[in-house]
Amino acid sequence: MAGGDAVELSDHGLKLSIDRRKGRASSLVSQLVDGIAEAIGQRRILSGEKLPSVRQMAMHLQLSTFTIAQAYQRLVSLGMIASRPGAGFIVASPVTMEPAPQPRVPPSGPNDAWLLSEVFSDQTASIKAGCGWLPSGWLDGIEFGRALRSLSRTMKSQVGGYGQPFGDASLRSRVAFELARFGVPADINSVLITQGATQAIDLVIRFLLKPGDVVVVEDPCYCNLLERLKLARVQLLFVPRTPAGLDTDVLEALVQKHKPKALFVSSALHNPTGTSITLPMAYKVLQIAQRTQMLIVENDVSRGLAPPDAPMLAAMAGLGPVIHIGGFSKTISPLLRVGFIAADAATLEALVRLKMVTGLTSSAVTEKAVHQILVDSAYRQHLERLRHRLADVHTQIERKLCAAGVELFHRPRGGLFLWGRLPIDPAEAREVTARALRQGIWLAPGMYFSASDTASAWFRFNVAYCDTDRFWQFLSAL
Known part of the structure; x- marks a missing residue:
């Protein structure tokens, strides 16, 4: 993981890379969940093996026990680990784990019906270059936990x-x-x-x-x-x-x-x-x-x-x-x-x-x-950070898209989206979209945004998701 600190727990077969940068794309909890899930999936730790205790993991990674406990509880919910009284957390039996969904492309290729349904699953594609929302890591400035804890104290009499x-x-x-x-x-x-x-x-x-x-x-x-x-x-x-x-x-x-x-x-x-x-x-x-x-x-x-x-x-x-x-x-x-x-x-x-x-x-x-x-006064600060960060990312992504031969419709220097024309024949847009999805990249072609469903080489790009090597490699191969 770029910018991450690799921490190896040799006694437990775990090697985790934690990105602690302020502008990281994923939260610390999500990084822990993904890292442990990967170790289980690659059988570096096996069913029945014991994980480090919450306190041990916190000490090794120099994170709070609250962060470790959240990650463990999420893995329990996913069925990947189990909690045993007196024994701590162990890797669950494989029969309790479900394989991650794979990107599904309709037989006729991606279409507007797919855009309005399948794409909203978090696991359809790892690089959501065409989606319409911000990465979770960009929303770290929102105090969800504090808001929900406050509500839990005040709404007990209203749940009926x-x-x-x-x-x-x-x-x-x-x-x-x-x-x-x-x-x-x-x-x-x-x-x-x-x-x-x-x-x-x-x-x-x-x-x-x-x-x-x-x-x-x-x-x-x-x-x-x-x-x-x-x-x-x-x-x-x-x-x-x-x-x-x-x-x-x-x-x-x-x-x-x-x-x-x-x-x-x-x-x-x-x-x-x-x-x-x-x-x-x-x-x-x-x-x-x-x-x-x-x-x-x-x-x-x-x-x-x-x-x-x-x-x-x-x-x-x-x-x-x-x-x-x-x-x-x-x-x-x-x-x-x-x-x-x-x-x-x-x-x-x-x-x-x-x-x-x-x-x-x-x-x-x-x-x-x-x-x-x-x-909350933190909300206005959160908006300011988002606007400044998006402006900076726009500058980078605009430059890289142009270098990849993409024609930009406009340079807004703000918000989520850029509208660009790929250097392809418009008739190839559906096939390019399907090929990208098979490689774990979601693109949003212009035909989704047109009533005529006419072939178009224009695509919507979400600047917050584009800056990955795999995405640029895909564009350079067009």
């Missing part, structure tokens, strides 16, 4: 009930406060908490649209949004995404001719291109929408990673002309599944009814955990 239809009041108030900092005229009555931004998108589509309605989306477009709109059987019109935001000439022509009901747009750090709308472009988009009374649905899930001066349409036009969608998967954790909708009161009343009909309340536990994290 549901959450609130609109979501936890303290979190709604905090979201409104954060939006107000950007200039959005929001209060607690403007915010509905959802089970992630994906549910927020689903609720807005159910509320706004019926089959046959005309809707404008960006090209390329966030793949989950695209698939959900297809399910709604609406008529989709596409406006090209540009480095400055949208092609407003095309948007103006589409709006004048088709009178669409809504425009779905990302203002900051668009998925998949990583671009953000400039202030002049934001004004143009709002003027076009205002002239035709076209509603804007602003998908703003990456706002926490965006530069402070990135325009927010809801702040510029208010919550009547704009429905604003946000979430915390990019900055806290996608596991918590907490998102929100900010809109005018009448719209929220309709949306909360839909929320209750389709899924009842969202999780009060995760909502309260997110609130605890947001009000």
Whole structure:
């Protein structure tokens, strides 16, 4: 492991490499779990053999006993070791261990259905160069344990009930406060908490649209949004995404001719291109929408990673002309599944009814955990570190991608994504994606982000996962 300290426990057949650097990709617990699991898998330690005690392992590795205990408990949960009273921890029988899942490629090759299901398994590919989230090690600044321990002391009397239809009041108030900092005229009555931004998108589509309605989306477009709109059987019109935001000439022509009901747009750090709308472009988009009374649905899930001066349409036009969608998967954790909708009161009343009909309340536990994290002073420091680190990584990955012959659409110097064209024939994109997956590398080709499923040499790259030798070797061989 690069930058790691190798520690050998000769009496136990273990040689572990621990990366202690501040910006490490994996937590100390994860490194211990992976190292011991590898030793078991390679039969360097055998079934029935005793592991070092928690105290012994902590002393050898110069780590806390709490870290060692967490790693051992995770290995117990995985069925790889067992706890024996009076004997400590031993390697479990092989029959109790399940082989790690292997990357599964559909017979027809990777497709949008695979992207929306199989890829979310943590073990489908070790190098997730096309995924949409940060590595766990990048989220070490979040005090999950403290938030959950605090909740365990305060929620014992509430475990027998549901959450609130609109979501936890303290979190709604905090979201409104954060939006107000950007200039959005929001209060607690403007915010509905959802089970992630994906549910927020689903609720807005159910509320706004019926089959046959005309809707404008960006090209390329966030793949989950695209698939959900297809399910709604609406008529989709596409406006090209540009480095400055949208092609407003095309948007103006589409709006004048088709009178669409809504425009779905990302203002900051668009998925998949990583671009953000400039202030002049934001004004143009709002003027076009205002002239035709076209509603804007602003998908703003990456706002926490965006530069402070990135325009927010809801702040510029208010919550009547704009429905604003946000979430915390990019900055806290996608596991918590907490998102929100900010809109005018009448719209929220309709949306909360839909929320209750389709899924009842969202999780009060995760909502309260997110609130605890947001009000912690460490959270703002965490965001600053993420933004600075992503800016540095962007510079490195942009340089290396260009050296590998990849044409970059834009250099955002922030957020997760770069949009680049590989030096291949577009017709080869599906085969290249399948070949990469067989080598443990997940790529996200442009066809996933297009309604036409047209072959494309454009790919989405997550800069936080790209800097590995195996990834660069794969690109250099194209």
